[in-house]
Amino acid sequence: MLKKTTKLLVASALVAGLSTAAFAKDRVYKWKLATTWGSTLSPFIDAPKNMAKLAKEMSNGRLDIRVDASNKHKAPFGILDMVKGGQYEMGHSASYYWKGKDINTLPFTTMPFGMTAPEQYAWFYYGGGLELMQKAYKRHKVLSFPGGNSGNQMGGWFRKEINSLEDLKGLKMRIPGFAGEVMAKLGLAVTNIPSGELYTSLERGTIDALEWVGPGMDIKMGFHKIAPYYYTGWHEPATELQFLVNQRQFKRLPKDLQKILVTAMRVAAYDMYIQNYHMSADAWSKIATDYPNIKIKTFPKEVMDAMKKANDELLVEKAKESPLLKEVLDSQKAYMKKAREWTKMSDYKYLKDNL
Amino acid sequence: MLKKTTKLLVASALVAGLSTAAFAKDRVYKWKLATTWGSTLSPFIDAPKNMAKLAKEMSNGRLDIRVDASNKHKAPFGILDMVKGGQYEMGHSASYYWKGKDINTLPFTTMPFGMTAPEQYAWFYYGGGLELMQKAYKRHKVLSFPGGNSGNQMGGWFRKEINSLEDLKGLKMRIPGFAGEVMAKLGLAVTNIPSGELYTSLERGTIDALEWVGPGMDIKMGFHKIAPYYYTGWHEPATELQFLVNQRQFKRLPKDLQKILVTAMRVAAYDMYIQNYHMSADAWSKIATDYPNIKIKTFPKEVMDAMKKANDELLVEKAKESPLLKEVLDSQKAYMKKAREWTKMSDYKYLKDNL
Incomplete structure (x- = not known):
């Protein structure tokens, strides 16, 4: 019986034009x-x-x-x-x-x-x-x-309310991408940090502010315990x-x-x-x-206008690079x-x- | 050489536990x-x-x-x-x-x-x-x-501007789904027609108005030649x-x-x-x-309010059915x-x- 099956199998394999390719297919x-x-x-x-x-x-x-x-x-x-x-x-x-x-x-x-x-x-x-x-x-x-x-991202977590451009100047913030360039132009010290180190960096003062993603991912990271001002999005x-x-x-x-x-x-x-x-x-x-202590804010018009202006200027500058x-x-x-x-x-x- | 390959093939097939199932897999x-x-x-x-x-x-x-x-x-x-x-x-x-x-x-x-x-x-x-x-x-x-x-759909094509609820009453309109129920409640004669017959139905007056999808699909259907009032969406x-x-x-x-x-x-x-x-x-x-003859319109507040009211009532009524x-x-x-x-x-x- 085994012999017959084997023969049949070989015959079928040959008829079907299969060679080692049949097994390569299953690699x-x-x-x-x-x-x-x-x-x-x-x-x-x-x-x-x-x-x-x-x-x-x-x-x-x-x-x-x-x-x-x-x-x-x-x-x-x-x-x-x-x-x-x-x-x-x-x-x-x-x-x-x-x-x-x-x-x-x-x-x-x-x-x-x-x-x-x-x-x-x-x-x-x-x-x-x-x-x-x-x-x-x-x-x-x-x-x-x-x-x-991620869809529209929130603008990030800050320890203090941002009432003017002056309030942003000198802040150390984790913010990647083109938005990081914009914030640097506005006088922030910009850095990028992997997600696993974000909370500790904020807690220890390595950074004063950060943006991560949005409520679905941010809140379980606990940022609000240190930086309760949560800004609406403009940057991602x-x-x-x-x-x-x-x-x-x-x-x-x-x-x-x-x-x-x-x-x-x-x-x-x-x-x-x-x-x-x-x-x-x-x-x-x-x-x-x-989370009643989280304060939802939008950057004041002065700040938003400055971000837009810096963004427009940077788009022109960077385009010249490549x-x-x-x-x-x-x-x-x-x-x-x-x-x-x-x-x-x-x-x-x-x-x-x-x- | 062939013999050796064949033997190897059979051996591999047996080792891999393949039988005729290997070929059923290729059905x-x-x-x-x-x-x-x-x-x-x-x-x-x-x-x-x-x-x-x-x-x-x-x-x-x-x-x-x-x-x-x-x-x-x-x-x-x-x-x-x-x-x-x-x-x-x-x-x-x-x-x-x-x-x-x-x-x-x-x-x-x-x-x-x-x-x-x-x-x-x-x-x-x-x-x-x-x-x-x-x-x-x-x-x-x-x-x-x-x-x-389809994303947000446009509210449809009308021969004449809709300035009041009265203007809608008695119109024969192609509009499917729950929106059709709403329009029927507002006094329209509602029907559904396959896409291939829409233009002819509108041309021959079988219907006075219709909604189809949005600009990407509607304009090449030519509806604007007969019914140039194009309403913004509420219904789909x-x-x-x-x-x-x-x-x-x-x-x-x-x-x-x-x-x-x-x-x-x-x-x-x-x-x-x-x-x-x-x-x-x-x-x-x-x-x-x-298409400068297309007139983009939004239904007047009176009409939108009536649609919302009819929709709310119908949601309650229909839910009782099942x-x-x-x-x-x-x-x-x-x-x-x-x-x-x-x-x-x-x-x-x-x-x-x-x-």
Whole structure:
């Protein structure tokens, strides 16, 4: 009986034109992904975890990606280097974290006074944004994809109320990306700090203020215990995280696994946007009752005007540093101009009519 | 050499525990999907087409779904019946089209004065909405999934300006869903008409007014040539289309193909939301220059107040018809109450501060 089955199997295999390729098809690709985030930093850590789970299930186990949190690899801001160098096949982080290394990668996360999440996704997928992001990462031999959006972020936590530009001057603040450049121009001492060290840095006075994400992620970090003034957003209207993939490793995957990977990243990114919307809505609904000491504030007009002015000036200055950066900023500006008119006529007007 | 390879092949197959199951794994599932839409009705038709393409590529051809436009099956509003009856394994339509058959399926598309797209996606995926939708479709032995969002829709095209409630009375209007119920209560003669017949119906006077989607889809239909008054939205703040899957057929798929199908639907749905945002932004940006005869209007306060009042009354009335409908409406109401506060503090405030 066994003999007959064996014969049949061989015959079937030969008839089907299968050779060792049949088994190559079943080859398991064991990959590793390095994230900037701690192992429990939901929803940021959920995006790569969900992506890996989906890829594994859709590929019937053939694409098996291990997600390493930052406590494992100890290099939360070294994700690009590790993916570029091949220590990790993939990464999950925020592109603006390595603006000091390559300014061209900055604008793909978010820009102060820039696009909202649906506007920005439309720019990425239907307005040429994704192509520009691939262009920016090409010199690193890394592919990059949207990795999840935080939605509109809050402007950050301050120990004292900000009543004037003068109150901002000299403050030490954790604020990354282009917003960090804006704040530096306004006289703040700007720095970036990994999420796991934020609370301690604030507590010890290494920093006086910080922005992190929004109510869904911020409140459980406990910042309000030290810095209860919580400012509304201007600087990160739609922070998109990024998946990075080593180009050479990607090319080694069979076509179906490439498609599975790209799709898993795309859906995990959208899902994180929606997950954080939910988490923020949930946390926000309890803020007044559960955290009555938190004081919700908006920066005074003088400060907002100065931020806008500094931002406009910096956009002109920085564009001179790199033709590619100029191309990206011009593309974002043109797209936003178009999309914002529709946003105002659709969602904005609808919300206004139903306040 | 061949002999050795063959032996190795057999040995590997036995070691891997493969039998004829190895070949069952390569079985091709040829499915058919029926849509409500015409073959060129972008982006509605793109959602199922993109979904099918993704599923085929990710499964290496093992899940092969043919998408039939409405001109093929001639039953644009019969999608649920055809999926239920098994003539089609899948469908793509809008759940509110069969409210006359099963009122419980109505609220999963959109509700007047209801949730915006991110709020509604958060409700579906993190607020219990998807579970309620599956519950509503269970008696039809059909699975249902979000199928793409139009974003905020425009309130429709009218031949004459609407200056009072009186101007609405007696008008024959194409308007589906709960908004149709509201308009009927205000004295309109309400009907639903497939997209391919809309222009002719308006031209011939079968209807006096209609709502379709938004600038991205409406303008190329030519409605403005007959009915140039284009009203802003109140009635469909986030119209989600639906994928339907015959439950029995779904269960027959291997686990990996089930996951591929569900993921392909999920990403195609999100993508359609973003695609339509792009198309609307694009069309809107040209409306003043290319279509100067289109008159953008908002319904007067008297009319909006009457719509809101009728909507509130109908929500109470309809909830009495079915405990499940009540459960869904209560869930939407509670979720929207929570999510809207965050929307107002985040995107809405950000847009307002940057007008």
